[in-house]
Amino acid sequence: MKPKVTIEDIARLAGVSKATVSRVLNERSNVKAETRERVLRIMQEQGFVPSLAAAGLAGGRSRLVGVLTPPFTQPTVPEILRGVAEAIEHTDYEIVLYSTNAGQSPTTIVNRILALGLTSCLLVIQPGPLTPRLLQLASQGLPVVVIDDQGPPPELPSVGIDNRVSAYQATMHLIRLGYRRIAHLQGPAEFRCAQERYQGYRQALDDAGLPFDPALVFNGTFETASGRACAVALATLPLTERPEAIFIANDQMAFGFLSAAEALGLRIPQDLAVVGFDDIPLSAHVRPTLTTIKQPFYEMGRNAVELLLSLLHGPATQPVAGAEGGYQPPIRIQLPTRLVIRESCGALTLHRRQEQEHSLSDE
Amino acid sequence: MKPKVTIEDIARLAGVSKATVSRVLNERSNVKAETRERVLRIMQEQGFVPSLAAAGLAGGRSRLVGVLTPPFTQPTVPEILRGVAEAIEHTDYEIVLYSTNAGQSPTTIVNRILALGLTSCLLVIQPGPLTPRLLQLASQGLPVVVIDDQGPPPELPSVGIDNRVSAYQATMHLIRLGYRRIAHLQGPAEFRCAQERYQGYRQALDDAGLPFDPALVFNGTFETASGRACAVALATLPLTERPEAIFIANDQMAFGFLSAAEALGLRIPQDLAVVGFDDIPLSAHVRPTLTTIKQPFYEMGRNAVELLLSLLHGPATQPVAGAEGGYQPPIRIQLPTRLVIRESCGALTLHRRQEQEHSLSDE
DNA sequence: CTGTTAGCGCCTTCAA
DNA sequence: TTGAAGGCGCTAACAG
Numbered sequence: 177m178k179p180k181v182t183i184e185d186i187a188r189l190a191g192v193s194k195a196t197v198s199r200v201l202n203e204r205s206n207v208k209a210e211t212r213e214r215v216l217r218i219m220q221e222q223g224f225v226p227s228l229a230a231a232g233l234a235g236g237r238s239r240l241v242g243v244l245t246p247p248f249t250q251p252t253v254p255e256i257l258r259g260v261a262e263a264i265e266h267t268d269y270e271i272v273l274y275s276t277n278a279g280q281s282p283t284t285i286v287n288r289i290l291a292l293g294l295t296s297c298l299l300v301i302q303p304g305p306l307t308p309r310l311l312q313l314a315s316q317g318l319p320v321v322v323i324d325d326q327g328p329p330p331e332l333p334s335v336g337i338d339n340r341v342s343a344y345q346a347t348m349h350l351i352r353l354g355y356r357r358i359a360h361l362q363g364p365a366e367f368r369c370a371q372e373r374y375q376g377y378r379q380a381l382d383d384a385g386l387p388f389d390p391a392l393v394f395n396g397t398f399e400t401a402s403g404r405a406c407a408v409a410l411a412t413l414p415l416t417e418r419p420e421a422i423f424i425a426n427d428q429m430a431f432g433f434l435s436a437a438e439a440l441g442l443r444i445p446q447d448l449a450v451v452g453f454d455d456i457p458l459s460a461h462v463r464p465t466l467t468t469i470k471q472p473f474y475e476m477g478r479n480a481v482e483l484l485l486s487l488l489h490g491p492a493t494q495p496v497a498g499a500e501g502g503y504q505p506p507i508r509i510q511l512p513t514r515l516v517i518r519e520s521c522g523a524l525t526l527h528r529r530q531e532q533e534h535s536l537s538d539e
Numbered sequence: 540m541k542p543k544v545t546i547e548d549i550a551r552l553a554g555v556s557k558a559t560v561s562r563v564l565n566e567r568s569n570v571k572a573e574t575r576e577r578v579l580r581i582m583q584e585q586g587f588v589p590s591l592a593a594a595g596l597a598g599g600r601s602r603l604v605g606v607l608t609p610p611f612t613q614p615t616v617p618e619i620l621r622g623v624a625e626a627i628e629h630t631d632y633e634i635v636l637y638s639t640n641a642g643q644s645p646t647t648i649v650n651r652i653l654a655l656g657l658t659s660c661l662l663v664i665q666p667g668p669l670t671p672r673l674l675q676l677a678s679q680g681l682p683v684v685v686i687d688d689q690g691p692p693p694e695l696p697s698v699g700i701d702n703r704v705s706a707y708q709a710t711m712h713l714i715r716l717g718y719r720r721i722a723h724l725q726g727p728a729e730f731r732c733a734q735e736r737y738q739g740y741r742q743a744l745d746d747a748g749l750p751f752d753p754a755l756v757f758n759g760t761f762e763t764a765s766g767r768a769c770a771v772a773l774a775t776l777p778l779t780e781r782p783e784a785i786f787i788a789n790d791q792m793a794f795g796f797l798s799a800a801e802a803l804g805l806r807i808p809q810d811l812a813v814v815g816f817d818d819i820p821l822s823a824h825v826r827p828t829l830t831t832i833k834q835p836f837y838e839m840g841r842n843a844v845e846l847l848l849s850l851l852h853g854p855a856t857q858p859v860a861g862a863e864g865g866y867q868p869p870i871r872i873q874l875p876t877r878l879v880i881r882e883s884c885g886a887l888t889l890h891r892r893q894e895q896e897h898s899l900s901d902e
Numbered sequence: 903c904t905g906t907t908a909g910c911g912c913c914t915t916c917a918a
Numbered sequence: 919t920t921g922a923a924g925g926c927g928c929t930a931a932c933a934g
Contacts, residue, residue: 180656180911182910182911182912183911183912183913184911184912192920192921193920193921193922194911194912194913194921194922195913195914195920195921195922196919196920196921197912198912198913198914199913199919199920201912201913202913206919206920207919207920208919208920211919211920223650225650225651225656226911226912227596227656227657227910227911227912228656228657229592229595229596229601229656229657229910229911229912230592230596230656230910230911230912230913230926231911231912231913232592232912232926233590233592233593233596233910233911233912233913233925233926233927233928234911234912234913234914234925234926235912235913235914235926238592240635240657243636247621247624248611248616248617248618248620248621248624249617249618249621253611253617254611254612254616254617255611255612257611257638258610258611258612258638261610261611261636261638261640262638262640265638265640270635270636270637270657271635271636271637271638272603272633272634272635272636273606273624273633273634273635273636274633274634275620275621275624275625275628275634277624277625277628287586287588288588293543293588293590293591293592293593293926293927294590294591294592294603294633457820457821458820458821458824461821461824461825462824463826543927545926545927545928546927546928546929547927547928555904555905556904556905556906557905557927557928557929558904558905558906558929558930559903559904559905560928561928561929561930562903562904562929564928564929565929569903569904570903570904571903571904574903574904589927589928590926590927590928592926592927592928593910593926593927593928593929594927594928594929595910595928596910596911596912596926596927596928596929597909597910597927597928597929597930598910598928598929598930656911903934904933904934905932905933905934906931906932906933906934907930907931907932907933908929908930908931908932909928909929909930909931910927910928910929910930911926912925912926913924913925913926914923914924914925914926915922915923915924915925916921916922916923916924917920917921917922917923918919918920918921918922
């Protein structure tokens with residue numbers, strides 16, 4: 177149906193050997209300029225595009241980057257993928273997508289991916305801890321970059337944010353607004369980012385000379401339901417023990433909190449100020465709109481791709497087993513976050529809307 | 540680094556020829572049951588996974604489906620992709636993702652995709668009209684399935700909804716609620732779905748014996764801004780000419796409409812009832828929550844994959860040039876939509892919340 | 903039912 | 919700087 181133009185065709189038309197065409201393709205230097213241009217021109221004319229499949233087979237390394245993602249409906253994912261896709265587009269690589277639908281072993285998928293022999297490197301968007309299998313492969317030399325929107329420990333090259341500092345800023349924002357009793361709804365302990373955000377919260381209290389009250393720290397799961405549960409727990413607290421504000425470790429839980437609070441007759445921010453973490457699309461649209469820490473998801477995607485490709489092209493920094501030369505930690509790109517001030521923290525009502533974000537107007 | 544297990548290895552260990560192993564792999568029937576099981580067992584033991592790249596090269600057809608998508612941040616996309624990914628997962632195919640970032644020629648991308656020789660079929664999620672190049676390729680025998688969330692003309696096998704009927708239901712819902720003067724904000728004329736939704740609107744008015752007033756039909760772009768513009772236009776109308784309700788051709792525009800209406804002091808649904816179209820995630824969260832037609836995006840993704848694979852496996856229904864046998868239209872899978880009743884249409888306030896959807900509680 | 907023989911389109915030695 | 923030959927891992931004909 178489609179008479180694919182092959183290297184052989186080009187070679188014949190250009191009057192050179194296939195090997196030479198191949199050299200031109202791979203931008204080898206050892207081709208006479210004149211020849212190169214002729215070949216290039218003919219490739220143009222014929223609309224030649226090399227077969228990635230064959231190139232991968234023959235050359236060993238393919239031009240496909242495997243991208244391992246959680247379900248697309250997880251709110252942080254689309255933005256990250258947009259960044260990834262855009263970065264890839266400027267290269268001659270393509271994306272092979274492996275979506276990990278909840279409930280299937282990540283190890284299985286990883287095995288499948290690699291064994292397929294399609295992809296020569298992996299970009300992992302994975303909430304929570306990494307599969308041992310992945311670590312093992314990486315240590316064997318497979319280029320892997322992790323985007324830790326939810327914060328896996330950086331045992332691999334990774335792109336992410338400084339959760340501790342960001343949480344510190346979020347908490348400090350509440351403190352500056354004059355709140356004294358500040359609660360925290362934290363994420364599950366398996367997530368390193370949950371711990372880090374907790375630490376940032378603690379640190380802010382300390383630095384402000386505020387007492388830490390363990391009774392004000394609630395355990396959550398990063399899911400909406402636990403936000404609701406937390407609101408209920410707070411509402412049952414005696415008025416004197418009730419906090420004036422709460423820093424919630426992700427927006428998803430904050431949504432649950434807001435909706436339950438509304439149902440419970442708890443006014444946000446008048447009765448209780450709320451700051452979240454992530455800034456996913458909904459955050460600008462819930463009522464009240466959510467003050468939160470904005471993670472630069474798009475940029476994370478872009479940076480991850482760049483890092484991955486640089487790993488791929490750069491010298492094979494093979495982690496020699498038992499190397500004595502001192503352990504050097506994997507590369508980490510840390511992107512800045514930003515506090516987005518909206519209604520839920522009370523800053524707007526307190527400070528007459530100095531930095532208000534128009535909710536729907538920016539789309 | 541990773542000593543890939545090949546068919547050759549399996550063949551040796553099982554004491555058969557590579558061809559036989561291949562037969563087992565491809566589930567050919569002509570293998571003795573006993574042999575098959577031995578081979579399968581050994582493949583298990585060795586953790587053998589065939590190389591898609593090689594298989595594609597050798598066999599001519601690859602096991603990769605190319606998926607052409609708009610940017611992931613377009614709100615309808617994640618759900619569709621989720622469906623696609625989930626359907627693919629049950630097969631031995633993989634997804635190669637081509638994201639069409641706005642502003643780049645679709646034709647270029649399509650060419651690139653095909654020439655790569657990676658994918659043997661294409662799933663296109665494309666708002667608006669199809670590239671001529673795509674049509675041409677399809678007519679040459681390339682299996683293509685289109686998901687028309689925004690409604691391209693079904694010149695190719697496609698999965699979508701009945702826009703006309705759905706729009707009819709939306710409008711009829713408003714009519715049943717007692718509204719008489721009903722406006723319509725339509726999408727751009729290039730989108731067939733925009734025309735169809737308009738037709739459904741007209742039809743509903745006709746069937747209800749309501750007069751059609753061209754002054755109540757506004758032109759939109761399917762984007763937020765045009766929703767705002769429409770609200771402004773409505774607000775400037777003399778009170779007597781103002782409609783009591785409006786059917787807006789997609790939710791994105793409805794959001795713009797709602798936010799502008801709020802700013803203009805127009806109360807929804809008291810002053811004006813609104814019904815949208817799509818039911819994207821935000822629709823349940825804007826204020827007031829949006830009554831709208833729910834498109835089954837997830838199912839569309841799933842069905843599209845199934846259709847595509849059936850096309851791939853089924854008999855090559857090659858559209859023979861100039862065949863006399865009468866033109867038969869391409870397959871179309873039409874999925875049912877559903878009217879989701881929320882606040883913006885006034886039904887809840889009128890009929891004391893009979894079908895209310897809890898906004899945040901279902902996540 | 904099974905083994906043998908050619909390639910798929912490309913890259914990578916080698917030798918020239 | 920170039921050409922010729924071999925093979926990546928698999929499938930598709932053939933024979934048997």
